[in-house]
Amino acid sequence: MFAVVKTGGKQYRVAKDDKLIVEKLIAEVGDVVQLGDVLMLGEDGKAPTVGTPLVDKAAVFAEVIEQGKGDKIFVFKKQRRQNHRRKKGHRQFETTVKVIEISPTGTKPKAATAKAPAKKADDASVEAKTETKAAPKSEAKAEAPAKKAAAKSPQLKSLPPKSRPRRRKLRSNTLWHTKKQVVVPATDAIQPAVVWA
16 A cells, blocks of 8 residues: 655655655654645555545554754855855755554554553653752762862963954055154254154
8 A cells, every 4th residue: 555645845655664754843753643644545456546635534654763954955155246155054854754554544553552651651760760860960060169169270360361462464565554654863963854664
């Protein structure tokens, strides 16, 4: 049996145990999701059932295998003769799913209902572990500020800050940056004058 499913604005032809990469679905790894927009159902040797626009009560159930990002694409914009170029990268969020069952009546598969209570039991055990770990961490945090205060030494405070910021380098091909006006003070032998250095 196969089905044509619409999700994330795209259509996919799926069969049982197919793995496919779709646009991001809001679910955790291991969850069973229902793809309800079934456009067509078909079996080998029989005429397919085409929906108008959807097949009534039909559903496809899939298990989330992985949440991730796709390959990077580069967006490059340019305006000619304006020295204007922009380059951006983008990675689209994706979900990898495995089709568990195609149901023409919309009934959930037995495997999906059996996994849900087991997951709740796992959550309870995880919460118990976090409570036991939280108590030692709070004691360690109380001791940590005292150690940080002792780590600072008075020698660091006595060091002078940087005397001045770095100067910008001038271009070597512009000579007018380098000329300075020097005034020579008057003495008995020399008259006051302005000299260009």
